[in-house]
Amino acid sequence: MPQDRAAPEPARAPPPPVTPQRSARKERAGRPAAPPSGRPRPDAGARSAARPARGQPADARGGALALLAALREGATLAEAAAGAGLGQLAPAERARAQRLAAATIRWRGRSDAVLAPLLGRQPRAEMSDILRLAVTELLGLGEAPHGVVNAAVALARGAGPGGRAAAGMVNAVLRRAAGAQAQWDGAAPARLPDWLRGPVARQWGEGVAAAIEAAHETAPGVDLTGKPGAAVPGEPLPTGSRRLPPGTQVTALPGYEAGAWWVQDAAAALPVRLLDPRAGERVADLCCAPGGKTMQLAAAGAAVIAVDLSEARLSRVRANLERTRLDAALVAADALAWRPDCALDAVLLDAPCSATGTIRRHPELPLIRDGAMIPDLVRLQAAMIDHALALLGPGGRLVYAVCSIHPAEGEAQLAAALDRHPGLTVERPRMPGLDPAWITPEGAIRTRPDHWGHLGGLDGFFAVRLRRPGG
Known part of the structure; x- marks a missing residue:
């Protein structure tokens, strides 16, 4: 299954969504378009999407980023884990990568609320993943700022010329984000998508819809x-x-x-x-x-x-x-x-x-x-x-x-x-x-x-x- 900040600049745009939404395929009877009973099912498109873009992840953070990249192409976490090159990681690191990726998605509403006022323009998707992952570690999981920021900068630099150019931005944004615990704690959970939230709210009310969104932030036992x-x-x-x-x-x-x-x-x-x-x-x-x-x-x-x-x-x-x-x-x-x-x-x-x-x-x-x-x-x-x-x-x-x-x-x-x-x-x-x-x-x-x-x-x-x- 997450100090110091400068004055905000005007007209800040929030980071882009973690991944685009994608229509599910229509399938034969007994084979759903979405995972039945919550059990993700691999398909050819997801297996292709689950391949990491650059090399193989060297540690749990790199593995988490490989998973997030696959999600942006429409794979489930289970599909991504099967094809994102995590096999070379030790079992403990592989499990940690999956926990980090799940926490980054689960708490995306809070990390986006922290990042939005700190960003002058939208970073590209790969940098957004690095920022969300790091903010989740800093403010959701309570990891030491020095290690998290340094690791995020190294991940950015390892992401090619664009990443090297963005490394300074990653460093500056995360040093300010490390002092934003109050913003994290006060942020709303990620909202359900409109196609689901609307029917839920009509059936049980806005209060229940909000309670369900809050419940989704808790890793299940x-x-x-x-x-x-x-x-x-x-x-x-x-x-x-x-x-x-x-x-x-x-x-x-x-x-x-x-x-x-x-x-x-x-x-x-x-x-x-x-x-x-x-x-x-x-x-x-x-x-x-x-x-x-x-x-x-x-x-x-x-x-x-x-x-x-x-x-x-x-x-x-x-x-x-x-x-x-x-x-x-x-x-x-x-x-x-x-x-x-x-x-x-x-x-x-x-x-x-x-x-x-x-x-x-x-x-x-x-x-x-x-x-x-x-x-x-x-x-x-x-x-x-x-x-x-x-x-x-x-x-x-x-x-x-x-x-x-x-x-x-x-x-x-x-x-x-x-x-x-x-x-x-x-x-x-x-x-x-x-x-x-x-x-x-x-x-x-x-x-x-x-x-x-x-x-x-x-x-x-x-x-x-x-x-x-x-x-």
């Missing part, structure tokens, strides 16, 4: 879901998950090798708990990768059919099942075309979505999405709901879930499904530890990043349990 009765490390959360501090190395924790638990945000664990699977039930997990919900279903004793379009993603599900010693039938298929050999008792549909509920984990998403994918995603989700209902026997139940805070993918999608399917009913949640304020008037679960602020927040999710007539 590591949440775990365990097998029934297993000892799971971390602090208990009200809904049954356990939470560890950000950056925890999970592979070193007790129970990892034994497969007693797996990493899963507390909000992402709610849809299966809402479904309430029973031993022996035939349950399909559509769009299942990387398998957190598949493991929950299998641990409850259900006979699970886990469906995903991508063989590569299914290999991750298989590896997770092997580590946790759990069983499920894996099927590589388009979720809109797949049909079981007989009617199912239940279906879990974790549908492709905008992943806007996971911005606290993926702070780059507002910068590389422009909202153009929302209509296509809404149509795809509706088609998948209709198909999933057709897979159920009379009285069967469907849980529809998305890791999105866009109402079109949640609240409006539910209303439309009820209009299309007379007799379809919503079953209100009855789950221990669930905050009643998270239950919508229609009976769905709605979590937001500003919920559980005293516990470190959680992802934004919409989940609803639907019962087919009959039975």
